Amino acid sequence: MHADPEAIKKSIRSYMIVGAMLLVFTGLTVAANGFHLAVPAAIALALIIATMKGTMVAAVFMHLSHEKKWIYGALLLTVVFFVVLLFLPLLTMSDGIGKPIGHPPAAAHGEAH
Amino acid sequence: MEIPYTVEPRPDSGLANGKLGIWLFLASEVMLFGALFSTYILLRVGATEWPHGELSIKLGAINTVILICSSVTMVMSWASLKLNNFSKGRLYLLVTIVLATVFLVNKYFEYADHFARGEGPWHSTFLAIYFTLTGLHGLHIIGGIVVMLYLLGPGARLWKTNQEQYVNRIEYTGLYWHFVDLVWIFLFPVLYLL
Numbered sequence: 001m002h003a004d005p006e007a008i009k010k011s012i013r014s015y016m017i018v019g020a021m022l023l024v025f026t027g028l029t030v031a032a033n034g035f036h037l038a039v040p041a042a043i044a045l046a047l048i049i050a051t052m053k054g055t056m057v058a059a060v061f062m063h064l065s066h067e068k069k070w071i072y073g074a075l076l077l078t079v080v081f082f083v084v085l086l087f088l089p090l091l092t093m094s095d096g097i098g099k100p101i102g103h104p105p106a107a108a109h110g111e112a113h
Numbered sequence: 114m115e116i117p118y119t120v121e122p123r124p125d126s127g128l129a130n131g132k133l134g135i136w137l138f139l140a141s142e143v144m145l146f147g148a149l150f151s152t153y154i155l156l157r158v159g160a161t162e163w164p165h166g167e168l169s170i171k172l173g174a175i176n177t178v179i180l181i182c183s184s185v186t187m188v189m190s191w192a193s194l195k196l197n198n199f200s201k202g203r204l205y206l207l208v209t210i211v212l213a214t215v216f217l218v219n220k221y222f223e224y225a226d227h228f229a230r231g232e233g234p235w236h237s238t239f240l241a242i243y244f245t246l247t248g249l250h251g252l253h254i255i256g257g258i259v260v261m262l263y264l265l266g267p268g269a270r271l272w273k274t275n276q277e278q279y280v281n282r283i284e285y286t287g288l289y290w291h292f293v294d295l296v297w298i299f300l301f302p303v304l305y306l307l
Contacts, residue, residue, distance in 0.1 A: 005195070005196055008192050008195050008196055009196070011192065012189070012192050015185060015188050015189065015192070016185070019181060019182070019184070019185035022181045022184075023178060023181055026174060026177050026178060026181065026301075029301070029302055029306065030170060030174050030306075033170065033306045039307075042306070042307060043307050046302035046303075046306055046307055047299075047302065049302070050298050050299050050301075050302050050303075053298045054295050054298050054299065057184065057291050057294060057295050057298065058291075058295065061184055061185075061187075061188050061287075061291045061294075062287075062288055062291045062292070068126065068127045068128050070126040070127070070128055070133060071128070071132075071133070071136050074133075074136055074137060074140055075136070075140065077140070078140040078143050078144070081144060082143055082144065082147045085144060085147045085148060085151055086147065086150070086151050086154070088151065089151055089152075089154070089155040092155075
């Protein structure tokens with residue numbers, strides 16, 4: 001975090017530049033939508049642009065480009081849990097609830113009786 | 114009893130308590146929105162068809178521009194206060210509140226249009242997740258406006274007694290506000306364009 005007035009005056013310029021870039025990137029996102037790309041390409045492009053915009057907001061406006069290590073530590077933990085959270089629904093596809101497990105084949109089962 | 118480390122940094126973390134507090138709060142917010150984004154992905158992947166063009170891209174884009182501008186005015190409010198310019202800092206804060214209100218007015222028109230056509234959250238899976246995500250985001254905007262109104266009104270008295278603590282409060286509010294902007298940056302393409 002900047003403390004001296006000179007550094008803050010310099011950072012005001014970067015806030016304006018980033019603000020302008022965010023607006024340009026928003027225009028690009030809308031323009032790219034007009035190209036009617038295939039769905040996977042459209043998703044990839046839109047998310048790449050959104051990630052670039054998000055990085056600019058976090059790094060410059062939220063001052064994450066020069067923060068204390070405690071903040072980075074907390075955010076690193078958040079990222080780990082966020083990724084786990086995103087992939088959590090995959091467990092619903094691989095769980096065995098409702099599926100027969102270890103039952104003998106029907107024919108063999110019938111012979112036993 | 115005076116609350117310690119509201120202005121001066123703690124010796125162990127190098128941070129004022131409020132700063133670490135707001136970042137931990139934002140971490141919990143990431144998980145909240147993350148759960149809903151995860152739900153969106155699950156619903157979308159599992160859907161046999163997904164609607165396109167149901168939302169107004171024009172209104173969504175205008176709201177994106179409004180929130181980006183409000184993020185700039187918010188950070189400018191903090192920078193002006195850091196430079197000891199109280200009136201300019203308050204002006205930027207006021208502009209941020211106005212922009213946030215305009216965002217909500219736009220959202221109101223968007224919602225009203227859907228409801229007029231009988232397209233509430235019950236209408237389809239897409240509209241259910243759309244209203245959930247944008248509704249929760251809208252509540253965050255309202256929360257931000259309430260805090261900013263306090264800092265603009267009665268909370269501004271702190272400037273006279275403890276200038277640095279007031280600037281810190283504006284900074285923490287700004288961090289929250291930029292996060293709300295960041296969430297919208299992802300919501301816009303995910304809901305309106307894809």
